Amino acid sequence: MTKPFSILVVDDDRAMRQSLVELLEVAGWRAEALPRADKVAEFLGDFLPDVILTDMRMPGMTGMDLLESLAQDWAPPLVLISAHGDIPMAVEAIQKGAYSFVEKPYEPRRLLTILRHAAEQRRMSQSNDRLRERLLQLSGLDRILLGGTPVVAELRGEILDLAPLDAAVLIRGETGTGKELVARALHDLGSNADGPFLALNCAALSADTFEEEMFGRIGQSEGRLIAASGGTLFLDEICACPMAVQAKLLRVIEEQQVLPVGATAPTPVSLRIVSATNEDVDAAVRDGRMRADLLFRINTVVLTMPPLRARRDDIGLLATHFLSEYGAVYETSVPQMTQDDLAALLAHDWPGNVRELRNVCERRVLMARRGTGAMAQAISADHPHLDDIPDTLREAVAAFERELIGKAIVANKGRMDAAAEALGIGRRTLNEKIVKLGLDKDALL
Template identity: 70%
Template sequence: MTQATPYSVLVVDDDKAMRQSLLALLEAAGWVAEAAPRGDVALERLRGMSADVTLSDVQMPGMSGLELLAALDVATAPPLVLISAHGDIPMAVQAMQDGAYSFVEKPYDPRRLLSILTHAADQYRMRQSNDRLRARLFELAGLDRVLLGETDAVRALRHEILDLAATEVPVLIEGETGTGKELVARALHDLSPRADKPFLALNCAALSPEGFEAEMFGVQGQSDGRLVMASGGTLFLDEVGACPPTVQAKLLRVIEDGQVLPVGAAEPVSVNLRVVSATNVDTEAAVRDGILRQDLLFRLNTFMLSLPPLRQRRDDIMLLAAHFLGEYARLHETQQPEITHEDAAALLAHDWPGNVRELRNVCERRVLAARRGGGSLGAAIRADQMFDDVPDTLREAVASFERELIGKAIKANEGRMDAAAEALGIGRRTLNEKIVKLGLDKNALL
């Protein structure tokens, strides 16, 4: 099949007659062909031409074909096909292991050589096309701006999101508080074929067993219910490890059957939802403790994404801080504060228990201080630590109070959970549920 744009090839061979013979063959086949007499010349030539494949002799003075291969970045360079009159099979195997596309012996069969070069060029163009498409998707979705970072973990996460967004598989997102679990869930939705449909986020810790069916399934003749209204879109179950047991059973039926039965209705209503869930607790431990249904977990974790805490991606801290400072400087209409050596030291010395969310808050506090003519990132971090224990909402205040009481009871009873539950005046199962919901580490308390 004729290409709209002819394939291009760089021929590298110190034998002038062989170079001319190969150029004649390739040009007759419709290729755009250039030649280089040595490996070092080929390296320089590749920087200035957009070759689809390189065809190189192995035995050459100066830089050999194998040395040329070693000097190329096989992840980005055009594929290299080696050609040699020396039938050295072990050398050919080693060359393939080192990244060569193929190995051809002289005298070569012209049709076989052209076939190998065409396949190599096809794969290279396809790889370039995929890379351009992926870059365009990043640009359109803003993934490279929303999921900031250049560490390997964040780069891999962006690629996984793009790959999973096009599928319908349930995804369970694991990560500590503040790592961006809902942000990832929204990215999976925004990049999916369901992007123009609703994104329904449910905080499982706040779901009431009593009003669940009326609110989510609807009431016959009165309301459609949130699940029905979101049909066609994405259902995001946040804090799924804190979901009440009775609600878990009802959610499982919806996920398995794709149907809901409105209160007072005789017939179920079909719903079509892609399920994405998130948790900051150990789901296997929650299953062992009877807090999370195993069958529900199996429905949710077809694919799992693990979000790294900020302390494990320290190379991204300076990049993130500069971005957030610029963002808040624009928001508050002030000049962006510079990051001093002292600021950088404070940023890198901090453990960031609140992860990216904490860093964002610190940067906003720094910008607000700059508007008043002072401040530093170190001072903003210290201020954040001072107010860590002050809850912003009534729910957080209750959670903080419960966390303190439960921690004291577990310590006082030396980890005996039945005794701790009795001291608190609650059942053992309720205590287990609260430990998971509040993110308590029992072992760390003892």
């Protein structure tokens, strides 16, 4: 059952006050009354109504004074009831934030309609606030984008605002700032949350195999884009996408349909487009590495991820969070941060951003398991000397692939399909690389 609307009536005229209360109670409202406006602030500590109905002219504090004293986000809407001579003042009050005003003598039906609309607006606002808070908790945005700096708080608000919309979003930011996490949050909070989330590493896409892999082949395969219909398509590293593939993606985005190989008629798809890049997209267009028409399709809204060096006040909080997280993962006690540890964290420039900080904290926990280490050592281990770099480019690439694939397998707990998707490659390609690089999956796990 819906809770009845509540109202506080403020009027120094006793007869008027009583008649208003009687009218409202007959209409099903819970009504309280006060003879003076200067008593309202104290009264609101015990009773916060949906609406305040106040006379304009009263001894001491006027209706205008009351409005100015309640200029807070939590305050209920205020409706003025005024004599004909007070109308210019009432108009001024509305310009300053009052919900509406009613002339004396009032017409009961019109008064009740105005008050009901004000109360409904108040209830809707409160409902939206509660929903936003609930979504913030459910989505884990406070954990994904942990931090108290204003730039992070603003970013969390932007994500909550954008999530229900179908507008294309371009996420810009340096490597390691959490662009894919934000893309997933937009999906998880959106209207298509029950649909698939398809992440494509655009740098790994090939024009030769794109259509069969993404559009499918009649009688053989469905195609990844068709399978992802009703969900979100995340285009990571969009500036690194081959030009020939960009043309095919543009056609999909514009037409919202694909033509499977061997088909005579296209198949409709419904995809929300979220893209990400760590490059300057305008420079990529100027250099001829990105189509301008594709950029116009994917940058309806742009979110910018702040680098970690721009939010140094969050570093201590983030490090504490990651240390606790990896303490639980490795089932060991969490190393306590000292002043020297914090000084080392703050002195570092964090070119790898939050991802680098996470890796440093994992390394610190592993050191602590052996009873050694400090944060400065964990940081320096993330930046090896040149002597540690392989002699040839082929060896360096193999070492990098070995580390990257190993981390993906561990992060996805041995689920190879998930590891392949995280790496932006096919399952078959992942299996071939594991054999070529001599990786032992069981040893990793």
